[in-house]
Amino acid sequence: MKGIIRGLRIRSAQNSEGFAFLGIPYATPPYDRLRFKPPVPHPGWNRVLDATNFRPMCPQLDSRGNQLGSEDCLFLNVYTPGVRRNINPRVQFPVLVYIQAESFESGDSALYGGEYLMDKEVVVVTFNYRVGILGTTEDESASGNWGLFDQKLVLEWVRNNIAAFNGDPNLVTIFGQGAGAASVIYHMISPLSQGLFHRAIAQSGSALCEWALERSPLMFARDVAQSVGCPTQTTIDLVNCLRKTHFSLLLKAQ
Template identity: 40%
Template sequence: MVVLGLLVAVFFFLETASAVSLGTVYTEGGLVEGKNIRLGYRHHMDVFKGIPFGDIPGRFEKPQRHPGWDGILRAFEYMPRCLQLNLIMTDTRGSEDCLYLNIWVPHHRSVSTNLPVMVWLFGGAFMWGGSMGANFLGNYLYSGQEIADRGDVIVVTLGYRVGTLGFLSSGDSSLPGNYGLWDQQAAIAWVNRNIRSFGGDPDNITIFGESAGAASVNFQMLTPHNKGLFRRALSQSGSALCPWAVNENPRRFAEEVALKVNCPIDDKMTACLKMTDPVALTMAGTLSISSSPDSPLVHNLVIGATIDGDFFPDEPSKLFHNAADIDYLSGVNDMDGHLFTGLDMPSINSHLMNTPVLLRALTKEKGLAGMESAFSTYSSTWGTKPSQETIKKTVVEIGTDFTFLVPIQMSLYLHSNATISGTGRTYSYLFTEPNRMGGLTLPYPSWMGADHADDLQYMFGKPFSSPLGYWPRHRDVSGYMIAYWTNFAKTGDPNKGLDVPVTWPLFDTHSQQYLEINSKMNRGFVGQKLRQRYVHFWESVLPNIPLVKYDR
């Protein structure tokens, strides 16, 4: 026993002494030290939390490079998220000093070099969120550890300004908006300049994100300011063409904020707003969520990007030529709209349900003809006596199509067309793993598919890091997603690298092939022309119905 104990002690000594680590890393701002964690025999990871990529941002100004620091920065803890409303919009949290990023670097037998890099842009309606994500007992949603370890890639997460401080715009050059997007762009540029010191390949960077983060990924692809900074882009449940992504009348909301903080709404508005307390400005940016079928939530999401002539020299739909050489993978959850339609029409989560009057609000500009055409399209498969469940599912499909699926499909079409004159590749998916709470508790009925943000737990590997909360099938789908996502980041082809269950075909405007992702995948899970009847309705049929002229 003594000999065995000595051997064990020697083993652990040698393992500890030979721990693979970057040690102190040199960056443009100064020296940085992270935490080295042991994941297995000769299997370690360096984790850096809270590295500044920008200085404390000026109010309604573009971010500036950080001035640097003396000595060694110990990057051990997440820094505060950017100043924002709490989820119920009764108070604020966070700080204006928030432009920090976090890095996970995996090592095996030797210190990693030239690894692919994945840079995460969080979602949250451009109103909420942080680089670390939600926290449950110290388990942060956006921890990059499982993706980095299983996919052998470097993962970076970053903070950016949200709410009024990140996106308020007067609609002209005095307050152009898009400050949160400039923060993202500054972080991507910082990664491009510095990631080699962390063992990353600056010529193989992928940006990825979900919801507002997915729209942000699309925005970063389309702006001319990112040329050459990254190679691939991956969007989950969001695109630049989503109806909530761009505020086409930002002045109206800016004037509402100004009045709430006692600022004028004339040519002195911008100067006054810049001198106003940041907490007051943030509180003035509350959104109306008392939605109904006549005023759906999607129409109340007024914080977003603006066409400013700088970050966006034109409408996003006209800028896809800037992404001709970028590989693009994008998709949607099959019931992404449930979160929104459940607020607009709570009856979809109860026992009774009326016909989908939500269509009336979404087709309002086309009057009765638009409503009737929409209803005819969506009820065509009902039969003579549709069940309550059928009607409820249809309402969720309407919300999913309008809010997410159709604009994402249009982004895929535009990108695929743009790549004819470039080198980029296009991939499409539909995520259909049923919600884990379906049928167990409200607001999740038994027929639930994948709700908005359901994919995040699998993509970030929570079934592996928190195994007691999941079944084996959940680890299957998590493993599939990590493999596809990191293969794409490495090579631009989601099939090359780690083993995957189904070959994922390229998307083009002719075949329009997509992959259905869930825990039961097999060769039958490759489809074509995703919900084409409904895409055709929203993109071709409805626009050709004459507008209704309302008396003023």
């Protein structure tokens, strides 16, 4: 994290004082040429960052098919009982990183606060990550699960920055429900995530669930490409066209 941020004072569920830092960017906005690629760490900011409001969720459709969110969505939130005047700045609390979303099609970190967990003297981190067609593709030109890469970058951010919020980078627990639980399992078995967390909790979900894995992601990407008028003969042309297509059209086609 490169820069100064301004958060807000909040009250926990039991009315103890804490602080929230909302909408901290952890990656460069993943649109245009950065769409369907691993996230690029945010370069930082020169002025004081206003971290007193939530930022947009990643693009998705609501239950009525209405478009929500923005591609400029890779932000995280930190809730901490620390940084108070009566707490030794050297005191470090355990860290809980919550991977939100009950499905890989939608999710919003603003729905999950840290007010209850703060009473247990832990630092809580929530965040947005890419979902739906913008979070998963698989072909020679765009092979990867971008949503999981976003999650991994958040864990790297926590390792490098959470001490500034009185969090212990050596005592990080990841946990989630539904798709978040499946994500927890994926990080447990991925060598790319080794060393970024120390404990894990998976609630009401697993990587073994049928819904947790897109069986034919390349076919899915090609179906979406055909729906929006993109060529599918070569993967390079397919991905280049999808990168130039407005995300609202991709959401409707997925």
